[in-house]
Amino acid sequence: MQLVRKAATVSRAKGLAAEIRWLLGVSLSAILLFPGNSAAEDGSQGAQIAATCASCHDPAGRGQAIPPIVGMDEQGIVKAMLAFRASESPSLVMHAVALSLTDGELAAMARYLTGKANAGWQP
Amino acid sequence: MTDWTRRQIGGLVGGALLGVAAPHIARGQGRPRVIVIGGGIGGATVARYLADLKSIDVTLVEPNSTHVTCFFSNLYLAGLRSLASLTFGLETLAERHGITIIRDSAVAIDPAGKGVELQGGPKLSYDRLVVAPGIAFKFGEIGGYDEAAAKIMPHAWIAGPQSELLRRQLKSMDDGGVFVIAAPPNPFRCPPAPYERASLVAYYFKQFKPKSKILILDAKDTFSGQELFQDAWSRHYPGMIEWLPSQFTGAIKAVDVAARSVVTEGETFRAAVANIIPAQKAGLIGEKAGLTDASGWCPVDPVTFESTLQPGIHVVGDSIIGGDMPKSAFSANSQAKACAFAVAASLTGSPHFPPHLFNSCYTFLAPDDAFTNALTFASEGGKIKTVKMFISKVGESAEARRRTAHHAVGWYSAFTADVFGGGS
Numbered sequence: 400m401q402l403v404r405k406a407a408t409v410s411r412a413k414g415l416a417a418e419i420r421w422l423l424g425v426s427l428s429a430i431l432l433f434p435g436n437s438a439a440e441d442g443s444q445g446a447q448i449a450a451t452c453a454s455c456h457d458p459a460g461r462g463q464a465i466p467p468i469v470g471m472d473e474q475g476i477v478k479a480m481l482a483f484r485a486s487e488s489p490s491l492v493m494h495a496v497a498l499s500l501t502d503g504e505l506a507a508m509a510r511y512l513t514g515k516a517n518a519g520w521q522p
Numbered sequence: 523m524t525d526w527t528r529r530q531i532g533g534l535v536g537g538a539l540l541g542v543a544a545p546h547i548a549r550g551q552g553r554p555r556v557i558v559i560g561g562g563i564g565g566a567t568v569a570r571y572l573a574d575l576k577s578i579d580v581t582l583v584e585p586n587s588t589h590v591t592c593f594f595s596n597l598y599l600a601g602l603r604s605l606a607s608l609t610f611g612l613e614t615l616a617e618r619h620g621i622t623i624i625r626d627s628a629v630a631i632d633p634a635g636k637g638v639e640l641q642g643g644p645k646l647s648y649d650r651l652v653v654a655p656g657i658a659f660k661f662g663e664i665g666g667y668d669e670a671a672a673k674i675m676p677h678a679w680i681a682g683p684q685s686e687l688l689r690r691q692l693k694s695m696d697d698g699g700v701f702v703i704a705a706p707p708n709p710f711r712c713p714p715a716p717y718e719r720a721s722l723v724a725y726y727f728k729q730f731k732p733k734s735k736i737l738i739l740d741a742k743d744t745f746s747g748q749e750l751f752q753d754a755w756s757r758h759y760p761g762m763i764e765w766l767p768s769q770f771t772g773a774i775k776a777v778d779v780a781a782r783s784v785v786t787e788g789e790t791f792r793a794a795v796a797n798i799i800p801a802q803k804a805g806l807i808g809e810k811a812g813l814t815d816a817s818g819w820c821p822v823d824p825v826t827f828e829s830t831l832q833p834g835i836h837v838v839g840d841s842i843i844g845g846d847m848p849k850s851a852f853s854a855n856s857q858a859k860a861c862a863f864a865v866a867a868s869l870t871g872s873p874h875f876p877p878h879l880f881n882s883c884y885t886f887l888a889p890d891d892a893f894t895n896a897l898t899f900a901s902e903g904g905k906i907k908t909v910k911m912f913i914s915k916v917g918e919s920a921e922a923r924r925r926t927a928h929h930a931v932g933w934y935s936a937f938t939a940d941v942f943g944g945g946s
Binding site for chain 1: 571574575576852855856859863866872873875877878880882894895896897898909910911912913914928929930931932933935936937939940
């Protein structure tokens with residue numbers, strides 16, 4: 400009886416994880432397809448949102464306690480933000496930030512950060 | 523405003539001399555000009571983000587050459603950080619971000635003529651003005667407590683010499699003494715800070731003066747993060763910290779500087795060291811320029827941070843009525859970015875998007891035990907309203923709290939680099 404219940408729980412958990420992965424995959428592709436200004440323009444929507452990131456993440460990428468975001472690729476940023484949006488753990492701050500951004504804003508921000516890094520970020 | 527007029531009349535007498543000594547600095551050709559008054563967290567951030575857009579001339583007016591951060595200054599009081607590690611020069615903003623820094627005090631603002639008068643003489647003209655004067659104290663609300671009294675019973679609520687004075691007093695205090703903290707009424711700069719101060723000074727006492735006690739005489743009946751603090755006090759400093767809400771004492775009425783005592787409605791408390799944190803209001807230039815209302819703070823538009831009382835002048839940081847936003851360095855930095863993009867849009871026609879406003883604070887309960895919160899805000903009906911709020915919980919593991927303390931230190935270095943330029 401005990402074993403059966405455990406097996407059911409495990410299989411439910413597995414199903415849930417697969418579902419989250421699938422949802423993450425779908426939202427990721429949807430967000431990356433968002434139209435918008437792609438260049439690392441100062442003053443663009445992406446720049447205005449990314450300004451928030453710099454309140455905690457060292458633009459020179461030398462952060463130790465708070466991980467650097469310079470050099471992450473666009474997909475990596477969106478993926479991380481979707482995971483933060485889904486859970487309070489591991490960071491309350493990132494959960495709050497991710498929840499406040501729409502998919503379009505998230506895409507613009509990720510695109511800006513990547514473009515800026517490619518252009519050689521000068522803090 | 524009144525001061526401006528008085529100065530102009532005075533100028534009729536000394537006008538010729540003033541003309542030579544302080545030539546009117548003309549507006550730059552073509553490029554719009556923004557003056558930022560105040561080189562604290564809000565002012566420095568606005569200046570930096572505007573200058574980085576590279577289409578606006580930015581002048582920052584600040585009398586001090588360095589800024590000492592109030593946040594983390596409780597760690598200094600406990601002997602856990604040097605004051606030098608909390609001190610930032612403004613030179614990087616000039617050298618790497620192209621901001622003109624004028625070391626002077628703004629004494630008057632002329633909103634109609636778009637001019638700022640400086641104590642040192644020159645009159646500056648602007649296309650847009652940003653004022654970030656921080657806080658001033660309502661001396662006089664506690665009988666006997668004024669600027670002179672603060673040299674004996676420090677407030678240490680503007681970091682720098684006041685923090686050094688309080689640290690010296692705590693170091694020379696005999697073991698077994700009572701350290702009294704008078705916590706102010708709302709609203710005030712950094713709501714959890716009086717209680718963080720009690721926690722970190724208790725940490726210091728526990729090591730060096732274990733018979734000493736801390737008494738918090740509060741002007742309020744509840745405080746920010748109360749459950750988290752009281753849990754930490756019983757875990758780390760049992761019997762050392764006593765908190766007396768206003769309803770128990772009838773609130774602080776006066777201080778007796780000579781006797782080193784604090785007088786409440788019902789009782790007089792003798793202090794070995796007294797830290798009196800008075801009620802607060804917007805920095806003085808805000809009041810002089812007609813930016814404050816009856817509350818003593820500056821009302822602003824929640825999207826552009828333009829004053830609702832003086833068009834063309836924006837206000838950010840602790841001096842505003844921030845709706846649900848607490849008066850914190852993080853709030854000031856977040857408001858400053860929203861303000862910078864709004865000012866740029868109004869001057870250059872650059873796009874402006876609805877701002878995202880955030881606050882996040884790290885609060886130390888002990889060197890390896892810190893909690894955090896995270897809040898998001900949105901403009902609603904002309905006010906800033908909280909959208910989401912998350913906060914650490916009582917009962918978290920020691921490891922989680924250690925990690926938060928570690929994050930706090932990393933945040934400090936990134937945040938100050940964001941504000942004062944450069945990258946740590």
